[in-house]
Amino acid sequence: xxxxxNIVIAGLLLGxxxxxxxxxxxxxxxxxxxxxxxxxxxxxxxxxxTWTLYTAFGVNPLLSLAICGPLTFLLGFIIHRTVFxxxxxxxxxxxxxxxxxxxxxxxxxxxxxxxxxIAWGPEIRGxxxxxxxxxxxxxxxxxxxxxxxxxxxxxxVAFYLFIARTRTGKAIRxxxxxxxxxxxxxxxxxxxxxxxxGLGAALAGTAGMLISLCYPVHxxxxxxxxxxxxxxxxxxxxxSIPGSFIGGFALGIIGSVVTNIDPSLSLxxxxxxxxxLLLVKPTGIMGR
Amino acid sequence: MNxxxxxxxxxxxxxxxxxxxxxxxxxxxxxxxxxxxxxxxILMYIVLTVSWVLxxxxxxxxxxxxxAFFGVGIYTSAxxxxxxxxxxxxxxxxxxxxxxxxxxxxxxxxxxxxxxAIFTFGLVxxxxxxxxxxxxxxxxTRGRFLLPVGNNTIYYVMLAxxxxxxxxxxxxxxxxxGLALQSIGEDEEAAAHTGIxxxxxxxxxxxxxxxxxxxxGAIWAIRLTYIDPYIAFDVNNxxxxxxxxxxxxxxxxxxxxxxAVVFSFLREVLITRFPYYYMLLIGTxxxxxxxxxPNGLVGLxxxxxxxxxxxxxxxx
Numbered sequence: 001x002x003x004x005x006n007i008v009i010a011g012l013l014l015g016x017x018x019x020x021x022x023x024x025x026x027x028x029x030x031x032x033x034x035x036x037x038x039x040x041x042x043x044x045x046x047x048x049x050t051w052t053l054y055t056a057f058g059v060n061p062l063l064s065l066a067i068c069g070p071l072t073f074l075l076g077f078i079i080h081r082t083v084f085x086x087x088x089x090x091x092x093x094x095x096x097x098x099x100x101x102x103x104x105x106x107x108x109x110x111x112x113x114x115x116x117x118i119a120w121g122p123e124i125r126g127x128x129x130x131x132x133x134x135x136x137x138x139x140x141x142x143x144x145x146x147x148x149x150x151x152x153x154x155x156x157v158a159f160y161l162f163i164a165r166t167r168t169g170k171a172i173r174x175x176x177x178x179x180x181x182x183x184x185x186x187x188x189x190x191x192x193x194x195x196x197x198g199l200g201a202a203l204a205g206t207a208g209m210l211i212s213l214c215y216p217v218h219x220x221x222x223x224x225x226x227x228x229x230x231x232x233x234x235x236x237x238x239x240s241i242p243g244s245f246i247g248g249f250a251l252g253i254i255g256s257v258v259t260n261i262d263p264s265l266s267l268x269x270x271x272x273x274x275x276x277l278l279l280v281k282p283t284g285i286m287g288r
Numbered sequence: 289m290n291x292x293x294x295x296x297x298x299x300x301x302x303x304x305x306x307x308x309x310x311x312x313x314x315x316x317x318x319x320x321x322x323x324x325x326x327x328x329x330i331l332m333y334i335v336l337t338v339s340w341v342l343x344x345x346x347x348x349x350x351x352x353x354x355x356a357f358f359g360v361g362i363y364t365s366a367x368x369x370x371x372x373x374x375x376x377x378x379x380x381x382x383x384x385x386x387x388x389x390x391x392x393x394x395x396x397x398x399x400x401x402x403x404x405a406i407f408t409f410g411l412v413x414x415x416x417x418x419x420x421x422x423x424x425x426x427x428x429t430r431g432r433f434l435l436p437v438g439n440n441t442i443y444y445v446m447l448a449x450x451x452x453x454x455x456x457x458x459x460x461x462x463x464x465x466g467l468a469l470q471s472i473g474e475d476e477e478a479a480a481h482t483g484i485x486x487x488x489x490x491x492x493x494x495x496x497x498x499x500x501x502x503x504x505g506a507i508w509a510i511r512l513t514y515i516d517p518y519i520a521f522d523v524n525n526x527x528x529x530x531x532x533x534x535x536x537x538x539x540x541x542x543x544x545x546x547x548a549v550v551f552s553f554l555r556e557v558l559i560t561r562f563p564y565y566y567m568l569l570i571g572t573x574x575x576x577x578x579x580x581x582p583n584g585l586v587g588l589x590x591x592x593x594x595x596x597x598x599x600x601x602x603x604x
Contacts, residue, residue: 035402037409086579098402099350103534104578106527110571118564223523227413230406238402264421271414275395278407282399 007256013145015252016152017207021225022232022244023156024203030239031176031196033094034084034101038109039229040222042072042201044116046208047217051125061129061213062147068205076201079108080194088193109222117219126216144213151210156245159203163241172196176239224267231274237284246285312447316440326556328443328511333532333552334545335450335504340529341544342457343497346469347490349401353392353408355525356415357385357498361505362512362520363419366432369510374437378445378506385502386495393491409526416521423517431516434509445507453500457541460493469493535577537584546585 021043028036046068053059053067084101091097132143163169174182175192183189207225211217232251236243251270258269277284316324336354344351361381368377396407423429460466471479472486480486509515529548536547554573558566581588 035405083575083579090579090582095348095401099405100534100578102350102405103527103531104575106531107571107574107578110567111575114565114567114571118568224413227410230410234403234406262421264417264424267417268414268421271410274407274410278396278399278403282403 003260007260008253009141010259011253011256012249013141013149013252014255015249016149016156017210017248018228018232018252018255019156019245019248020152020203020207020210021229022236022248023159023241024200024207025226025229026200026233026236026239026241026244027196027203028200029233030241031172032080032084032193032200033098034080034105034197035098036105036197036200037102037226038105038112038222039200039204040224040226041109041112041116042076042204042222043208043211043225044217044219044222045075045112046072046205047212047221048116048120048125048208048219049205050209050212051127051217052120054127054129055125061127061209062151065206065209068209069202072205072208073198073202075198077194077198079201080197081190083108084197085190085194113219113222120219122219124216124218125212127212129213142214148210148213151206155203155206159199160241160245168192168195227267228270231270234274234282235277235284240284243285250285309451313444316443320440324439324443326553328439328446329556330549330552331443331446331450332504332508333528334548335446335453335500336525336529337532337536337544337548338450338453338457338541339497339500339504341533341538341541342453342460342500343490343493344530345533345538345544346466346473347493348473349397349490350405350530351408351494351497352405352526352530353389353411353498354501354529355412355521355523356392356408357388357501358505358508358525359412359415359419359517359521360385360388361502361507362509362515364502365506365509366434366515366520369434374441374445374510378449378503381506382499382503385498385505389495389498390491393494397490397494398487409523412521412523412526416517419521420517431514431519434513434515436513437510442507442511446504449500449503449507456496456500460496461541465489465493531574535574535581535584537581537586539583540586543584543586550585 021039024042025036025039028034028039049068049071050061050064053064054061059067083104087100087104088097091100129144134141134143134146163172171182171187171192172195174185174187175189175196179189179193182192208217211225228251232247233244235251236245236247251273254269254273255266258266312327315327336358340351340354343349361384364381364384365377368380372380392408392411396404399407420430423431460469468479468484468489471482471484472490476486505520509520512519528551532548532551533544534547535551536545537543555566555570558569562569577584583590
């Protein structure tokens with residue numbers, strides 16, 4: 001019973017992170033139509049910035065959220081304004097834009113990773129913060145990991161409410177459905193798309209900060225998280241934010257079960273699920 | 289006079305290609321050493337790029353699987369390289385990749401384009417981790433060593449693969465299959481309604497393109513001499529062909545070749561000159577070319593040609 005509880009809680013802890021990462025990517029693809037291959041690089045930036053702030057300046061990692069979030073948001077916003085907006089106007093169809101923007105995001109991966117490796121070097125970085133054991137009905141977990149789950153849920157819910165309840169959220173939803181019509185209805189479409197890309201990057205940066213609480217971070221860590229985010233996003237339905245949230249937790253629990261059997265098999269298991277899903281229901285859990 | 293002019297024009301391109309081929313065959317005798325290594329690296333990228341173009345350009349499905357096929361070729365060579373003669377190993381490498389392509393194609397080519405791109409992107413990571421897991425668990429090693437072969441052998445094998453690939457591409461483009469592929473890219477539903485077996489055609493073309501990528505991987509493995517899953521299944525090998533093709537321009541067959549030649553040469557130079565800033569420079573060049581050269585180098589050349597010679601005509 002305790003092992004079962006252990007596995008489920010470990011899965012939820014992992015799932016919170018996955019959900020956060022996937023929501024960012026889902027927003028970028030669902031609204032801005034950019035299949036952002038460099039998503040993992042923003043995670044890496046979030047993690048390494050947090051590490052630097054903590055080890056060099058002693059800034060509390062949770063406080064560094066107030067720095068990582070806006071910083072990655074700004075970076076994403078500027079990138080969309082300069083790169084993807086130009087691509088959007090020069091591409092003749094949506095299909096062309098999707099493939100061009102994916103390739104552009106791949107070159108961004110190169111650029112961001114290289115700048116990060118100049119700044120931080122190739123070493124694997126880790127720090128210790130809140131590594132105190134907490135007993136949950138017999139299952140023991142680190143406080144830092146529980147903190148991660150709490151943050152992920154709070155940010156996820158807040159984000160959902162933002163999309164579902166606010167005026168800007170409504171504009172985002174309208175832009176996701178039909179950018180041209182939304183533009184005609186008075187939505188400033190360029191601003192909304194850039195906002196979405198920036199918010200996606202900020203979610204990645206936040207996830208990076210949370211990841212650095214539990215795992216070591218390094219310059220080349222991004223790609224693995226990008227692949228996981230892609231799997232979760234397809235699992236939940238491309239472009240569906242609640243879908244990504246649910247898909248993240250589902251994948252987290254699956255991952256935790258598989259890790260219990262053989263840790264090095266988890267990514268392979270994710271991929272098998274991904275293949276099965278594509279065969280049975282390619283539109284994902286929440287897809288139409 | 290007119291008839292002669294037409295005949296000469298028709299002969300010009302094949303004659304030029306033949307001269308180029310002879311020059312390439314003569315190269316190792318004239319300039320042995322680094323030039324050979326540089327040229328076969330460029331040839332390898334041309335093979336990857338053209339075989340990507342063979343499937344993805346007419347159909348419009350962006351495949352990010354080249355690294356998977358390339359890696360399968362590399363591992364075939366690593367496993368069989370010491371047991372079988374080289375040509376057999378290279379053929380098996382190509383066939384193994386084609387088999388993987390058939391499997392992946394049958395699973396995913398019914399899907400929409402974006403799912404296909406995501407799937408093939410993840411495929412590379414999956415195979416990488418699977419091989420790593422298998423090697424650590426069952427063979428107890430992380431990497432493998434290969435017996436080195438002379439540079440000239442690698443060079444001629446790569447050249448032979450390229451020639452075979454170019455001939456295949458040319459004949460497919462000229463045949464009714466090429467037309468059918470083109471129609472899939474323009475409107476898949478309409479193509480299906482005219483009686484084309486859309487899925488089958490896509491799967492077969494995907495497999496044909498994988499043969500050459502796999503064969504190139506099999507010979508490239510020998511150049512590497514040491515391989516492990518991270519080297520063999522490097523995701524860059526998926527994106528490089530796509531980017532080189534776009535960089536050159538997809539409209540004509542010579543566009544991707546030009547893109548591959550210019551870009552792989554640039555890459556070699558940047559890696560040796562600026563090892564620490566190489567990714568930054570490559571990324572910037574790619575980004576700029578995607579943003580400002582939508583039709584690639586070919587588009588740029590055509591624009592210049594119009595500006596220089598076509599001044600008296602209106603630009604339409």
